[in-house]
Amino acid sequence: MTITTNSTDCVLAVEAHGLVKQFGANRAVDGVDLEIKTGTICGVLGPNGAGKTTVINMLATLLKPDAGVAKIFGHDIESETQIVRQLIGLTGQFASIDEELSATENLRMFARLLGFSHKDAKVKADELLDEFGLTEAANRPLSKFSGGMRRRLDLAASLISQPPLIFLDEPTTGLDPRTRAKMWQTVRNLVQNGSTVLLTTQLLDEADQLADDIVVIDKGRVVANNTPDGLKKSIGTASLQLTVKNPDDAELARAIIGNLLQVNVQIAKTSELSAPMDSADKLTNVLDALKDSGIQLYEVNVTKPTLDEVFFALTGSGSVGDNDNELAYSGRSNSDSKGLWR
Amino acid sequence: MTNTLIIPASERRLNNYVSMEFTFKNTLTFAYRSLVKGFKNPESFADVVIMPVMFTLMFTYLFGGAISGDVTAYLPIIVPGILMQTCVTGSSNAASQLREDMDKNTTSRFKSMPIARIAPLAGILTADLVRYAIAGVITFAVGALIGYRPPAGLFAVLACILFMSLIAWCLSWLFAFIAMKVKSVAAASSGAMLIMFPMAFLSNAFAPTETMPSAIRFFAEHINPLSKAVSATREILAYGTLSSDFYFALLGSLAILAVFIPLTVRAYGKRR
Numbered sequence A: 001m002t003i004t005t006n007s008t009d010c011v012l013a014v015e016a017h018g019l020v021k022q023f024g025a026n027r028a029v030d031g032v033d034l035e036i037k038t039g040t041i042c043g044v045l046g047p048n049g050a051g052k053t054t055v056i057n058m059l060a061t062l063l064k065p066d067a068g069v070a071k072i073f074g075h076d077i078e079s080e081t082q083i084v085r086q087l088i089g090l091t092g093q094f095a096s097i098d099e100e101l102s103a104t105e106n107l108r109m110f111a112r113l114l115g116f117s118h119k120d121a122k123v124k125a126d127e128l129l130d131e132f133g134l135t136e137a138a139n140r141p142l143s144k145f146s147g148g149m150r151r152r153l154d155l156a157a158s159l160i161s162q163p164p165l166i167f168l169d170e171p172t173t174g175l176d177p178r179t180r181a182k183m184w185q186t187v188r189n190l191v192q193n194g195s196t197v198l199l200t201t202q203l204l205d206e207a208d209q210l211a212d213d214i215v216v217i218d219k220g221r222v223v224a225n226n227t228p229d230g231l232k233k234s235i236g237t238a239s240l241q242l243t244v245k246n247p248d249d250a251e252l253a254r255a256i257i258g259n260l261l262q263v264n265v266q267i268a269k270t271s272e273l274s275a276p277m278d279s280a281d282k283l284t285n286v287l288d289a290l291k292d293s294g295i296q297l298y299e300v301n302v303t304k305p306t307l308d309e310v311f312f313a314l315t316g317s318g319s320v321g322d323n324d325n326e327l328a329y330s331g332r333s334n335s336d337s338k339g340l341w342r
Numbered sequence B: 001m002t003n004t005l006i007i008p009a010s011e012r013r014l015n016n017y018v019s020m021e022f023t024f025k026n027t028l029t030f031a032y033r034s035l036v037k038g039f040k041n042p043e044s045f046a047d048v049v050i051m052p053v054m055f056t057l058m059f060t061y062l063f064g065g066a067i068s069g070d071v072t073a074y075l076p077i078i079v080p081g082i083l084m085q086t087c088v089t090g091s092s093n094a095a096s097q098l099r100e101d102m103d104k105n106t107t108s109r110f111k112s113m114p115i116a117r118i119a120p121l122a123g124i125l126t127a128d129l130v131r132y133a134i135a136g137v138i139t140f141a142v143g144a145l146i147g148y149r150p151p152a153g154l155f156a157v158l159a160c161i162l163f164m165s166l167i168a169w170c171l172s173w174l175f176a177f178i179a180m181k182v183k184s185v186a187a188a189s190s191g192a193m194l195i196m197f198p199m200a201f202l203s204n205a206f207a208p209t210e211t212m213p214s215a216i217r218f219f220a221e222h223i224n225p226l227s228k229a230v231s232a233t234r235e236i237l238a239y240g241t242l243s244s245d246f247y248f249a250l251l252g253s254l255a256i257l258a259v260f261i262p263l264t265v266r267a268y269g270k271r272r
């Protein structure tokens, strides 16, 4: 029963329609469509609880969808489960390596399970350890591994079979900027060698840097599906934040800015305004206009847009996910951090 | 970074089923993994080392006089009983061990890999054969120290250890099923205990069945496959022959396998 598929008829690495997953009363994934072309990177962007992991778990055959269909390189995830598993590599959100074994033992064991001979498993493990800079730590107990080393080992373990499709669930969460940049390079290399990558992230910047297509999901639904450029056009590349001295001026300021930039302006805590800008150059116009109207300012900031603002721009609603969202950039005022977890 | 190009999905030979041979290989890999982990953590063998020593000494000197008149006469009765009890206790430990393993993140990786569904479970259970063997060897060693000399000789002793290990392995699938059905390690462990104790003690392992209340006696003599296993062991050790009890115990254990392997694998593979 060997199936060899026709090479012309499945260019899509992932094709999903109407995926639904319900946990009790909670519709974690609520009708997600997804198409990923072979050889591209798709970034799935969303806040905590958006359903990113659940989508990956369904595509990786760990969870059974309650509705919808999905195909991996043309193979149905429900009826051709075992074939799908031969085509994917999964690096989950939490490292799934055996804490009681060393890095070498972990990799060799996974290789053996995939059908490598003793000798080939050894060679493959050494090769991957070298590639991910873990040779020195290869025989150290994993309990002595740093978070970044675990991530690397976990990714290495998903690459043993050289799968054409790789799922990376928040591959850079918890990594320092330098390690993060290396992880990005690794992902780019994977695609250069012919893999297709689906990665999830909470960082707009990361999706922008890596992805060919960005799918934004919130509360289990796709709220945008676009190229990074297309997405940025709709939300601006910069975010303007300003605080007016007198809260009574807030509404007037909102009208002026909204008129000038042609965008929605958000007001928080009566005197803090924020709005997307397509370029930071417009700042002077805004400041001039406010000055002409006699509005005094307390503070002005231009930052990269936060995930929160992306959602505001896309959905018109400021609250994202289950409200325990970590914002993508911490450049904003920290004044409300005290009540954050309440 | 490796520059090996990825083979496109369309050019791969793909199989939607796993062959018997591959299933067997996967199982051995998992068994090996389990043993490597065991030997890195030698305390995990404490139970199969200490328990047979403790139980053999305790039972022999506590009940020997009362049941058989003297200690030496009780040994041929109690040693096979302890052999059964330590092996079965060992196999009931599989429940908590499996539950713990299933809750780890590695399980989700295994489930996303193109490996045999049964292998992670079968591997761990099969590695336990080493534990049963240790328990068996120590039981007979302690027995020998306090004067037990089985008439059928060393070969019979080895055969009995093998036989009891096999029975325990079959039974461990029942405990594996419990592990799949409960949510916590504590529940797996107490659930296994609730089954293991009546099976081990409502038997002919420690005392003659003649004086038991009729219902218990009926269960101990005719239903409990572990009684049959103990009787078979006693006969092997005394005469070096296989009785009908031997085949009955074997058949009972195979029946457990036939029922619980499919149930357990289904429960394990279930995707919520």
Ligand SMILES: Nc1ncnc2c1ncn2[C@@H]1O[C@H](COP(=O)(O)OP(=O)(O)OP(=O)(O)O)[C@@H](O)[C@H]1O
Pocket: A023, A026, A028, A046, A047, A048, A049, A050, A051, A052, A053, A054, A055, A093, A202, A322
């Ligand atoms: N096994 C489960 N049982 C019950 N509810 C679940 C389960 N897995 C996820 N959920 C719920 O489904 C929703 C989506 O979760 P999911 O893990 O997919 O989010 P996510 O986008 O990956 O979030 P994060 O960024 O925090 O990883 C959440 O509300 C979560 O509580």
Ligand SMILES: [Mg+2]
Pocket: A052, A053, A054, A093, A169
């Ligand atoms: Mg997640």
